[in-house]
Amino acid sequence: xxxxxxxxxxxxxxxxxxxxxxxxxxxxxxxxxxxxxxxxxxxxxxxxxxxxxxxxxxxxxxxxxxxxxxxxxxxxxxxxxxxxxxxxxxxxxxxxxxxxxxxxxxxxxxxxxxxxxxxxxxxxxxxxxxxxxxxxxxxxxxxxxxxxxxxxxxxxxxxxxxxxxxxxxxxxxxxxxxxxxxxxxxxxxxxxxxxxxxxxxxxxxxxxxxxxxxxxxxxxxx
Amino acid sequence: xxxxxxxxxxxxxxxxxxxxxxxxxxxxxxxxxxxxxxxxxxxxxxxxxxxxxxxxxxxxxxxxxxxxxxxxxxxxxxxxxxxxxxxxxxxxxxxxxxxxxxxxxxxxxxxxxxxxxxxxxxxxxxxxxxxxxxxxxxxxxxxxxxxxxxxxxxxxxxxxxxxxxxxxxxxxxxxxxxxxxxxxxxxxxxxxxxxxxxxxxxxxxxxxxxxx
Numbered sequence: 223x224x225x226x227x228x229x230x231x232x233x234x235x236x237x238x239x240x241x242x243x244x245x246x247x248x249x250x251x252x253x254x255x256x257x258x259x260x261x262x263x264x265x266x267x268x269x270x271x272x273x274x275x276x277x278x279x280x281x282x283x284x285x286x287x288x289x290x291x292x293x294x295x296x297x298x299x300x301x302x303x304x305x306x307x308x309x310x311x312x313x314x315x316x317x318x319x320x321x322x323x324x325x326x327x328x329x330x331x332x333x334x335x336x337x338x339x340x341x342x343x344x345x346x347x348x349x350x351x352x353x354x355x356x357x358x359x360x361x362x363x364x365x366x367x368x369x370x371x372x373x374x375x376x377x378x379x380x381x382x383x384x385x386x387x388x389x390x391x392x393x394x395x396x397x398x399x400x401x402x403x404x405x406x407x408x409x410x411x412x413x414x415x416x417x418x419x420x421x422x423x424x425x426x427x428x429x430x431x432x433x434x435x436x437x438x439x440x441x442x443x444x
Numbered sequence: 445x446x447x448x449x450x451x452x453x454x455x456x457x458x459x460x461x462x463x464x465x466x467x468x469x470x471x472x473x474x475x476x477x478x479x480x481x482x483x484x485x486x487x488x489x490x491x492x493x494x495x496x497x498x499x500x501x502x503x504x505x506x507x508x509x510x511x512x513x514x515x516x517x518x519x520x521x522x523x524x525x526x527x528x529x530x531x532x533x534x535x536x537x538x539x540x541x542x543x544x545x546x547x548x549x550x551x552x553x554x555x556x557x558x559x560x561x562x563x564x565x566x567x568x569x570x571x572x573x574x575x576x577x578x579x580x581x582x583x584x585x586x587x588x589x590x591x592x593x594x595x596x597x598x599x600x601x602x603x604x605x606x607x608x609x610x611x612x613x614x615x616x617x618x619x620x621x622x623x624x625x626x627x628x629x630x631x632x633x634x635x636x637x638x639x640x641x642x643x644x645x646x647x648x649x650x651x652x653x654x655x656x
Contacts, residue, residue, distance in 0.1 A: 237628035
């Protein structure tokens with residue numbers, strides 16, 4: 223049996239040759255070699271026979287129908303373990319799809335607004351040497367957010383919501399330093415005008431969490 | 445696939461993505477035979493293949509929103525199906541030792557003269573309708589199940605189901621080069637397996653006659 227040298231075609235080459243997966247140049251080179259090499263001719267024929275046997279395997283008829291039952295209990299999207307979704311019909315499915323898209327958009331907006339509020343609070347606090355509890359550092363640890371969040375709860379002069387740092391800076395100068403730290407966690411979600419930093423941090427954290435959650439959901443359905 | 449059929453399919457997929465089970469069932473009818481056959485050839489057991497085929501369609505419907513219109517639905521569906529089949533195989537064959545029949549991925553071939561003497565021309569065998577005996581079918585099936593999973597899928601998709609390299613790459617989420625390599629090695633391994641069990645081959649089928 224002849225030793226396989228560089229000139230002989232490997233099984234992978236022969237296989238690709240048969241499937242016409244080679245470049246035209248390679249195809250031509252191999253074709254030329256095959257014309258003069260009995261060994262490779264034999265190998266090729268051998269491979270062809272194996273493929274022919276595989277191709278001759280019949281398609282087996284399905285033993286039964288695999289159609290799905292047309293019941294609303296079927297969930298067309300979303301994983302089963304992580305989300306407990308109510309049974310869906312068409313309109314609900316579309317609504318959920320829109321909701322999911324909006325959720326992502328809202329999370330992004332929340333995060334951006336959070337940053338804006340933080341900057342507003344930061345700039346407004348600068349002339350006052352950072353009397354507010356959550357102003358000086360641009361970092362946003364979540365407990366700091368919680369602390370300043372509590373300060374938002376203290377009733378104070380209403381300030382108009384503003385997304386412009388400059389506009390917010392002026393009224394912010396009148397903001398009283400937080401004195402009593404009343405913990406009103408449920409109130410945090412209601413946007414009170416003061417404590418831009420608190421709102422900012424809160425929005426940013428919510429936005430980031432929302433985006434993470436949103437992305438994870440998308441991955442789950444893939 | 446004809447343009448019209450492609451458009452019809454895109455519509456069915458879109459409606460499925462909106463929760464239309466009837467539309468999805470049209471897709472099931474269209475692809476259930478292919479899906480079942482792929483899983484059957486991968487696992488060898490008809491009842492098991494039926495169960496996993498059902499699971500595959502359920503999973504596909506649940507995940508239909510993740511399908512990107514414009515790509516091959518068949519490839520996407522078969523990806524789900526083959527993954528489920530692989531999962532099952534790995535779960536139930538964890539302790540299975542890779543066949544020690546000295547089958548390697550290398551170019552192991554039977555000696556040329558021996559095969560030549562085995563090969564027989566059979567004038568009665570009409571190549572156009574070369575029906576394999578059930579024994580031979582079983583032998584090939586067993587040979588397929590001896591292949592490593594990645595080679596098995598590649599050979600089944602290419603030679604048994606006739607998918608293109610591109611679609612196989614999409615189904616297995618690999619490159620064309622990897623597909624090419626796996627198909628070649630799978631075929632070579634199967635050839636060695638058939639040669640090794642050639643005494644089981646009916647005399648007239650020992651290496652089908654080549655027709656040019």
